[in-house]
Amino acid sequence: MKIIDMHCDTLLECYQKKQPLRNGPYQINLEKLKKGGCLAQCFAIFVVSHDAADRCGVSATPYEFYREMVALYQKEIGGNPDLIAPAFCAKDIMSNQAKGLMSSILTVEDAVAVDGCIERIDEFFADGVRMMSLTWNYENSIGYPNSADPVLHAKKLKPFGIQAVERMNELGMIVDVSHLTEGGFDDVIQRSSKPLIASHSCARALGSHQRNLTDRQLKLLGEKGGIVGINFCAPFLEDYATLSSIENIVKHMVYIREKAGIEALAWGSDLDGIDGSILEYEDYAGFPRILDALAMYFTEDELDQINHGNFLRVFRDNAG
Numbered sequence: 001m002k003i004i005d006m007h008c009d010t011l012l013e014c015y016q017k018k019q020p021l022r023n024g025p026y027q028i029n030l031e032k033l034k035k036g037g038c039l040a041q042c043f044a045i046f047v048v049s050h051d052a053a054d055r056c057g058v059s060a061t062p063y064e065f066y067r068e069m070v071a072l073y074q075k076e077i078g079g080n081p082d083l084i085a086p087a088f089c090a091k092d093i094m095s096n097q098a099k100g101l102m103s104s105i106l107t108v109e110d111a112v113a114v115d116g117c118i119e120r121i122d123e124f125f126a127d128g129v130r131m132m133s134l135t136w137n138y139e140n141s142i143g144y145p146n147s148a149d150p151v152l153h154a155k156k157l158k159p160f161g162i163q164a165v166e167r168m169n170e171l172g173m174i175v176d177v178s179h180l181t182e183g184g185f186d187d188v189i190q191r192s193s194k195p196l197i198a199s200h201s202c203a204r205a206l207g208s209h210q211r212n213l214t215d216r217q218l219k220l221l222g223e224k225g226g227i228v229g230i231n232f233c234a235p236f237l238e239d240y241a242t243l244s245s246i247e248n249i250v251k252h253m254v255y256i257r258e259k260a261g262i263e264a265l266a267w268g269s270d271l272d273g274i275d276g277s278i279l280e281y282e283d284y285a286g287f288p289r290i291l292d293a294l295a296m297y298f299t300e301d302e303l304d305q306i307n308h309g310n311f312l313r314v315f316r317d318n319a320g
C-alpha cells in the first residue's frame, strides 16, 4: 500500500452504470485499487453542468447533484469497511493503513455547486470534502476555465473566487487549480496561504493541450510547495496520441522533476474520466508496471515522495 492518486472520475461512472464500487466495470474499483497498491484514492464528485449534464441525463441543479453524489460516495465507501475507510486528514491515512485499510478522500471537481454562497464551502467541508477544483470547463461564480485563447486564459479569479480561496485555506480544504485559467492560477499562487494542488495536469512543453501547465506555472507551483498529479489522458501526454503509454508518463515525471522539483510530483490518473485513451497498463491494477518503469529514473526515496510523501505533506499543511 503506497500509492496516493489525486483524481479519478469513478464516482460518476458508478452513478451512471449503477454497479458496485467494490468490483464494478470501472478502470478503478476497490479490488483493483487493492491489487495496484493503493494507499489512498481521491474520489472526485464531478459536478456535471452544461453539456456534461445533458450527456449524463442529469436535470438536477449542480447543488442537488452534488448532494446526490455525496450520498452515493458515503454508501459505497461505508459498505466496504473490510477494504477502505474515509480519511479527513493525513493522520487518518496512516491509521487506516495500520488497520490494513486503504483510504478514500472525497474531493470536488468544479466549484459550480458553491454558486456564490460562501457557506456552501463550509457545508462541503463538513461532508468530508478535502480538495476542490475551482472550475471545470465553464465559467462559474469563482472564475473561468482554461482556454486555448490567450485572452480568455489570462482571466483572473472573480472577487468571490478570492474569498472562496481564503475560506478554503481557513477550513483546510485544498485548492485544486486543474482546469483553471493561468490568470486564476496566478491569483491562487499569490493569495493562497497553503500549498495548492494541480490534481490532474501534465507538462505543456511535452503535450500542448491547454489543460497542461507551462514551465512558468510548474516553477511557481514548486516554489510555493504545491504538487501536480500526472494525468494519464493520452492526448495530454502527447499531442494526438491515443495510447496512454508508460513511456510518456515517465517522460512527464522526469520533465516535471527538472522544472518544479521532486517535491512537486504526484499522481492524478484521471482514470474513468479518459474514455478516449487506450491504457497500456489496462487499468489501476496495472500501476506496478508504471512504477517499475519509473524506477529506472528515480531513486527509492524519490519514488516514495511521488507515490505518497508529497501528497501527505500538502494534505498535512492544509487539513492537519
Ligand SMILES: [Zn+2]
Pocket: 109, 179, 200, 273
Ligand atoms: Zn478534469
